[in-house]
Amino acid sequence: DVKVTQSSRYLVKRTGEKVFLECVQDMDHENMFWYRQDPGLGLRLIYFSYDVKMKEKGDIPEGYSVSREKKERFSLILESASTNQTSMYLCASRGWSGANVLTFGAGSRLTVL
Amino acid sequence: AQRVTQPEKLLSVFKGAPVELKCNYSYSGSPELFWYVQYSRQRLQLLLRHISRESIKGFTADLNKGETSFHLKKPFAQEEDSAMYYCALSPSANSGNTPLVFGKGTRLSVIA
Numbered sequence: 001d002v003k004v005t006q007s008s009r010y011l012v013k014r015t016g017e018k019v020f021l022e023c024v025q026d027m028d029h030e031n032m033f034w035y036r037q038d039p040g041l042g043l044r045l046i047y048f049s050y051d052v053k054m055k056e057k058g059d060i061p062e063g064y065s066v067s068r069e070k071k072e073r074f075s076l077i078l079e080s081a082s083t084n085q086t087s088m089y090l091c092a093s094r095g096w097s098g099a100n101v102l103t104f105g106a107g108s109r110l111t112v113l
Numbered sequence: 114a115q116r117v118t119q120p121e122k123l124l125s126v127f128k129g130a131p132v133e134l135k136c137n138y139s140y141s142g143s144p145e146l147f148w149y150v151q152y153s154r155q156r157l158q159l160l161l162r163h164i165s166r167e168s169i170k171g172f173t174a175d176l177n178k179g180e181t182s183f184h185l186k187k188p189f190a191q192e193e194d195s196a197m198y199y200c201a202l203s204p205s206a207n208s209g210n211t212p213l214v215f216g217k218g219t220r221l222s223v224i225a
Binding site for chain 1: 119122145147149156157158159162199203212213215216217218
């Protein structure tokens with residue numbers, strides 16, 4: 001019954017490496033989101049996409065980019081990972097019709113050494 | 114700009130005691146408000162939304178537009194209520210492409 005799948009649950013990377021975080025949803029949702037979750041800071045929006053090939057910056061886009069080539073897949077890219085990007089990353093999706101509700105993935109915990 | 118404030122980072126209550134997690138928002142229009150919950154080792158999920166006017170797992174929340182608040186309440190806390198709770202705001206019920214704005218969260222700890 002998993003509807004939003006994040007490909008990597010735990011990752012450990014070195015400073016300067018390029019990191020890809022993948023998210024796939026099977027609900028045919030138009031909107032997809034990437035958040036990072038840090039203790040005391042809550043959920044902060046990095047990027048979102050309201051349709052294929054469309055993307056919008058969130059509150060903290062610096063150091064990140066995204067890709068949405070297919071409706072079901074939304075990738076978060078760290079071009080050159082830094083230690084301050086160590087965090088839990090949450091992907092979410094939302095459909096246009098019906099409830100204005102987010103469905104979240106299980107999260108990807110990234111550690112940058 | 115929209116803002117959601119959860120004044121308590123941590124709230125500890127005894128089992129059976131009443132619980133109130135506070136949420137205040139700033140928005141000039143008519144927002145839709147939500148409570149999301151994350152139990153240990155589980156994904157973040159919707160608990161309730163003000164439009165539904167439901168009681169979920171014994172929790173209720175009433176939107177008070179005069180006080181711009183959406184506090185989450187439960188009359189008798191249970192140990193399984195221990196979790197991280199986030200209040201969130203959407204500018205309207207049909208926000209199309211507008212993202213939700215989340216508060217920083219309150220960790221509820223229910224002590225046996």
